[in-house]
Amino acid sequence: MSEKKSTDDYWKANIRIITISMVIWALVSFGFGIVFRPLLSGIPIGGTDLGFWFAQQGSILTFIVLIFYYTWYMNRLDREYGVDEE
Amino acid sequence: MDQFVINLIFVGASFALYIGIAIWARAGSTSDFYAASRGVNPIVNGAATAADWMSAASFISMAGLIAFVGYGNSTFLMGWTGGYVLLALLLAPYLRKFGRFTVPDFIGDRFYSKTARIVAVISLLVMSITYVIGQMTGAGVAFSRFLEVDNLTGLIIAAAVVFAYAVLGGMKGITYTQLAQYCVLITAYTIPAVFISLQLTGNPLPQLGLFSTHTESGLPLLAKLDEVLVELGFHDYTGLHEPQTTFNMVLFTLSLMIGTAGLPHVIIRFFTVPKVADARKSAGWALVFIALLYTVAPAVGAMARLNIITTIYPDGTQEQPISYDERPDWMETWERTGLLAFEDKNNDGLIQYYNEANPPAMAAERGWEGNEMVTFNQDILVLANPEIAQLPGWVIGLIAAGGLAAALSTAAGLLLAISSAISHDLLKRTFAPGISEKQELLYARISMAFAIVLATYLGANPPGFAAQVVALAFGLAASSLFPAIMMGIFSKTMNSSGAIVGMIVGLGSTVLYIFTYLGFFFIPGTNLLPNTQDAWIMGISPLSFGAVGAVLNFAAAYITLKLTGPAPEEIQELVESIRVPRGASGAVDH
Numbered sequence: 001m002s003e004k005k006s007t008d009d010y011w012k013a014n015i016r017i018i019t020i021s022m023v024i025w026a027l028v029s030f031g032f033g034i035v036f037r038p039l040l041s042g043i044p045i046g047g048t049d050l051g052f053w054f055a056q057q058g059s060i061l062t063f064i065v066l067i068f069y070y071t072w073y074m075n076r077l078d079r080e081y082g083v084d085e086e
Numbered sequence: 087m088d089q090f091v092i093n094l095i096f097v098g099a100s101f102a103l104y105i106g107i108a109i110w111a112r113a114g115s116t117s118d119f120y121a122a123s124r125g126v127n128p129i130v131n132g133a134a135t136a137a138d139w140m141s142a143a144s145f146i147s148m149a150g151l152i153a154f155v156g157y158g159n160s161t162f163l164m165g166w167t168g169g170y171v172l173l174a175l176l177l178a179p180y181l182r183k184f185g186r187f188t189v190p191d192f193i194g195d196r197f198y199s200k201t202a203r204i205v206a207v208i209s210l211l212v213m214s215i216t217y218v219i220g221q222m223t224g225a226g227v228a229f230s231r232f233l234e235v236d237n238l239t240g241l242i243i244a245a246a247v248v249f250a251y252a253v254l255g256g257m258k259g260i261t262y263t264q265l266a267q268y269c270v271l272i273t274a275y276t277i278p279a280v281f282i283s284l285q286l287t288g289n290p291l292p293q294l295g296l297f298s299t300h301t302e303s304g305l306p307l308l309a310k311l312d313e314v315l316v317e318l319g320f321h322d323y324t325g326l327h328e329p330q331t332t333f334n335m336v337l338f339t340l341s342l343m344i345g346t347a348g349l350p351h352v353i354i355r356f357f358t359v360p361k362v363a364d365a366r367k368s369a370g371w372a373l374v375f376i377a378l379l380y381t382v383a384p385a386v387g388a389m390a391r392l393n394i395i396t397t398i399y400p401d402g403t404q405e406q407p408i409s410y411d412e413r414p415d416w417m418e419t420w421e422r423t424g425l426l427a428f429e430d431k432n433n434d435g436l437i438q439y440y441n442e443a444n445p446p447a448m449a450a451e452r453g454w455e456g457n458e459m460v461t462f463n464q465d466i467l468v469l470a471n472p473e474i475a476q477l478p479g480w481v482i483g484l485i486a487a488g489g490l491a492a493a494l495s496t497a498a499g500l501l502l503a504i505s506s507a508i509s510h511d512l513l514k515r516t517f518a519p520g521i522s523e524k525q526e527l528l529y530a531r532i533s534m535a536f537a538i539v540l541a542t543y544l545g546a547n548p549p550g551f552a553a554q555v556v557a558l559a560f561g562l563a564a565s566s567l568f569p570a571i572m573m574g575i576f577s578k579t580m581n582s583s584g585a586i587v588g589m590i591v592g593l594g595s596t597v598l599y600i601f602t603y604l605g606f607f608f609i610p611g612t613n614l615l616p617n618t619q620d621a622w623i624m625g626i627s628p629l630s631f632g633a634v635g636a637v638l639n640f641a642a643a644y645i646t647l648k649l650t651g652p653a654p655e656e657i658q659e660l661v662e663s664i665r666v667p668r669g670a671s672g673a674v675d676h
Contacts, residue, residue: 007662007665007666010665010666011665014665018175018176021171021175022171022175025168025171029164029168029339029343030336030339030340033160033164034332034335034336034339035332035336037326045297046296046297046298046306046307046308047297047305047306047307047308047309047310047312047324048297048306048308048309048324049324052157052160052308052324053297055157055160055163055164056152056157056160056163056296056381056384057293057296057381057384059163059164059167059168060163060164060167060373060377060380060381061377061381063167063168063170063171063373064370064373064374064377066171067170067171067174067175067366067369067370067373068367068370070174070175070366071174071363071366071367071370074179074363074366075363078363078666078667078668081666082668083666083667083668084363084667084668085361085362085363085667085668085669085670086668
């Protein structure tokens with residue numbers, strides 16, 4: 001029963017980190033890159049504004065960081081809950 | 087040396103390499119053929135995934151796609167990369183843990199239903215076959231342009247090469263050729279990009295060059311581009327313009343993201359790594375390798391467009407453009423291909439390039455009688471880049487090999503997805519469960535060969551809707567497979583009826599919506615409503631409908647689940663086991 005509890009907690013922790021990551025994922029692309037771009041128009045970057053940078057470059061770089069962070073976090077979580085692959 | 091000979095050497099050498107790999111990596115078992123025996127290093131798999139994913143369109147057309155619209159087409163950049171976050175977080179590790187060979191295999195087993203499996207197979211076949219047509223036509227075009235053979239001959243040579251390594255090596259052969267193809271295509275793409283960035287901004291990194299100063303004018307590159315475009319009556323580069331809207335940008339980006347994550351030929355690449363942790367890591371590397379091209383593409387687009395305008399107006403848009411007789415050599419070369427064409431409408435011998443639909447005030451004053459660069463194909467921005475940047479002939483040879491690598495690597499991945507769905511899902515798991523492994527491997531090879539012949543035929547005789555099929559493929563992947571797989575992992579209770587109803591609703595609504603505006607099977611004139619913003623329901627473009635189809639899929643599945651009760655206990659236990667990595671290596675030889 002205790003192992004079962006642990007697996008449930010593992011899944012909850014996973015859902016939590018997925019949710020946080022997806023919020024960031026949406027924020028940099030749909031948010032900064034598209035919807036909130038007018039709000040960021042005051043921040044100039046290379047002849048245009050921050051929103052344009054996020055739409056053409058910043059979002060992609062954030063996606064890469066997100067995946068590697070998630071990978072690192074889950075490897076740690078796998079070991080913590082004893083569900084990693086030997 | 088003659089350019090043709092140089093191209094021939096580069097393309098010939100790359101093909102010899104692919105065939106060499108094919109001979110080295112022959113598949114001996116179904117596990118080899120479907121999943122390279124799950125022994126692929128995650129970084130190698132990342133590079134193979136990048137080649138698998140980046141098609142002829144990514145390589146040849148994407149920079150132009152962005153250059154001619156500007157900010158509004160950032161959707162492609164975000165959409166085609168953001169999908170990898172969904173893959174890494176929501177799908178790949180769990181599908182790898184499940185340890186099957188195909189996408190319909192997961193759907194069929196998880197939803198304990200032959201019907202679900204067959205709906206998934208149909209959906210996979212429609213999207214993969216439509217997608218492969220574009221690759222084969224792309225390969226044919228690259229051949230005819232660089233090697234002066236006719237389209238059909240080029241297509242047949244390309245098909246023969248794919249046949250050699252895909253039929254012999256299956257996933258194993260495809261993986262290592264895709265690795266080689268990635269190296270070829272990224273080198274070919276980067277070298278001219280670095281030079282054009284150096285010439286325009288002095289910065290060797292195109293990613294930084296895009297946001298730095300245009301050396302010649304002293305203005306930021308993008309500000310300069312905005313300025314000259316507006317002077318010539320075009321809309322500026324960095325702004326949002328009709329017909330694009332904020333709403334459709336969001337929806338289209340989302341559809342591309344979900345669609346990317348739901349494409350079977352991409353998903354199956356993650357079945358080839360040894361562990362669950364490798365599947366996550368591999369998705370990260372795949373995106374790194376993809377980003378190397380996708381962050382360069384917008385820079386190439388913007389720089390090439392500015393470069394062409396400043397070539398035509400060497401002393402600024404307010405001064406005289408160059409005369410036709412003194413145009414650079416590369417323009418002459420590309421006029422012969424028909425991708426570039428001029429027409430001296432006012433007989434002054436000069437080339438006036440501007441937006442005649444919205445002519446600037448100076449046009450009338452200066453006696454301009456229409457835009458004289460009458461054809462300006464978007465693919466030129468990549469294909470002619472080495473010549474525009476005055477690079478040596480071997481760079482052009484590299485571009486030829488790179489374009490073919492991009493087309494062939496994606497075609498091979500699609501062909502594997504198609505053949506494994508036929509030999510494994512339709513035969514072994516549904517209609518002929520009694521066949522031995524040897525027979526299954528033979529059927530896998532036969533269906534691969536058949537798929538190549540079909541793809542070659544369709545590539546040579548592309549249906550009229552070839553240009554629209556990408557929208558269809560992404561729409562279907564987003565609305566049918568992605569939601570079904572996700573529910574299979576994240577909802578323990580989701581049952582077979584829910585998944586089947588969901589897939590049919592998602593698939594049906596998306597196809598219906600696309601056909602309503604783009605015509606029944608894309609036949610011109612058969613559309614029920616005009617394809618205009620006013621006629622779209624709530625302003626949703628048919629190209630953006632995949633995300634809506636996905637939402638309808640989820641909704642229909644959950645309503646059906648409420649009406650029919652949860653999945654059986656043993657399935658719920660199966661889902662629990664998918665959710666933890668431990669035990670994945672045991673699934674290698676299932």
